[in-house]
Amino acid sequence: MMASPRLQQLNGKLDLQFQYRRGKTRMTECLQEPPLKASRVLYTDHPQRATVYLVETSGGMVGGDEHSISVTVDPNAQVELIPQAATKVYPVRIPLQKTKQVIKMEIKDYGSLLWKPETLIPFINTRFQQRVTVSLTASSTFFYGDILAPGRTHHDERFLYQMLDNRFELFLDGQLIAFDRIKLEPLESDISKMGMLDDYAYLGSAWFSPPPSIDFEQMKQKLHPPNENTTRFALTELEGGIFHARCLSHSNQEIKQVMLDLYEVFLSLTQQKRVVFENNALSNHS
Template identity: 30%
Template sequence: MDTQRGLFGWSRGMTYTGYLELTVEKKYNRSVISNSFFDGVLKITRPTYLPEGLPLLTLIHVGGGYVDGDSYKTEVVVGEGAKLALTTQASTKIYKSLQFGVRQEMDYFLQAGSELLVKQDPLIAYKDAQFSQVTNVYMEQTSIFYYTDIITPGWSEDGKLFQYKNISSKLKLFIDGELQVFDHQLLMPGENLQKLMQLEGYTHIGTLFMIHPQVDENLIEKIRVELRSVNHSRFGISALSAKGLSMRALAFSTPEIEEVFSVCEEVIRHHLENKEKIEWRKW
C-alpha cells in the first residue's frame, strides 16, 4: 500500500485535464470507499450498493468530450477482500486532436481476494481524432478482474466511417508482479480497417477480459454454446496463459456488442459465483 500511495502522491503533482484516485477497503464485512480524490473534469457518483453488497460507482466526465492536448489519469486500489464495480456515465467522445492527441492512463491495484469489475461505455472517435490509452492492472492470484470496452467510429458530415487518425489501446496485466497479459489494439484507418484480419467489414469492436482463479475450458465452452443464438456478430474467445479468458467481438452497432457481453457476464457470474448479472443502471 505504501508504494501505491506513493504513486498517488506523484500523480497529484502532475497536471491532468481529469484526475481520479480511489481506494476501496473491506471494513466490518462491507466494501467501503475509504479514500477518494478527483480533480479537473472527472467526478464520481456516490456508491450504489447492489443486493450482494457490491458498491457500484459511476465515473462522470463533466467536460462533454476529449479534445486535443487532454490527458487523464485514474488510479484505483481495491484492498484485501474488498469489491468494486466501476462504470461510466456515457460514451467517451474523442474530437479533432491533430497536434497533441488525447492520452489516458488507468492503473488498477487489486490486493489478495479482491474483486474489480470495470464496464466502460463506448469510445467514439470523430474525424481527425488521435487517442492513446494504457490500462495497467496489478493483481494477486486470488483476486478477480473483469473488464470490457467498445470502440466505435464517430459521425461525420459526409457519412463516411473511420475518419479518425488512430486509436491505440494497451492493456497490461501483472499477476504477482509478473506480466501475464499484454493486449494492444492499434486502429489506423489509413491502413484500411475493413480488410482481412482487421474489422473485415464490421464497424464496432468490443473487448472483454475475465481473470478469475476458477476460469477453465468448461466455462469458455458454456459461453460459446450460449452465444450460438447471437448471429449478428462475430466473436473469438480463448483461454489465457493466466487463469482467465479474453474475447474480441465485431458487430455493426454498440447494442449488438453489448448483447454479446451481457450473455458472457450472465454465464460467468452464474457459473463462477452463482450470482445474477449486474444491473449497470445509470440512474
C-alpha cells in the same frame, strides 16, 4: 474542422481506493480533479459489493486533454465500476496533437473489481491514445471490457479519425500475462483487411479472471450466440485462468448486447462461486 487551440486543456484525475471494513466494501479514498468524478458508493444487488459510477462532467475529451484513473482494491474488497456514458473523443486542436487516457487497476488478494463495458466514440480528426494496466493476484476476481465505435455514424463520420492507439497490459503476481495493442490509422491504411477489422465496424474486447473452478464450457454455453451474418465472437482461456473475449460487428446494438451478456454471465457464474470464496477471504481478514 478542427477545434480552437485556445480552448482550455483539461487534465482529469481520479484516484480511488476500496477496503473491506465491518462486513462491507468502503471507498476509503477518492481524489478527483475535474472533469472526472466518482459517485458515492451504492449497494445494489450484492450487499457487500460497492458500486460506483464514473462520470466525465465535460461531456467528452477534446484534443490535448489527458485523463488519469487509478483504482486500488485492497484484500477482500468487492467493487463494480460503471461508466455513466460512452467516452466521446473530440477533434484535435492542432496538427498531431493527442488526447490521452491512462487507467491503472490493482486488485489484491481475494479482491474483486468489475468494470462494466461501455463504448469509445472517436470523432472526425481524433488522435487518441489509451493505456490500461491491470495487476492481479491468483486469488483476484476481475473484469474489464470496452467497445470501439468507428465514429459518429449518424453524422457520416465512419473511420474519419486520424489515429487510435489502445494498449492493454495484464500482470498476474507481478508477471506479464497479456499484452494487447490495437493501433488504427484509417486515413493512412486499409483497416478493413484481414487481421485488422475484417470489414467490420465495431470492435469489442473483454479481459477477465474469475474465481477458481469456473467451467469454461459452461460460460460459453450461457452466452447467446450472435447473428453470424453481422457479428463474430470468440472466447479464449489464457495462462493463469485469464479469459479474453473479442467481438466484431456491423451493429452497435448487437455488439453492445453481446458484451453486456458476457458481463452478466460473468456476474452470475462468479456469484455462484463467491460464497465459498468469501469464506476463504473472511478467514484471511484480520
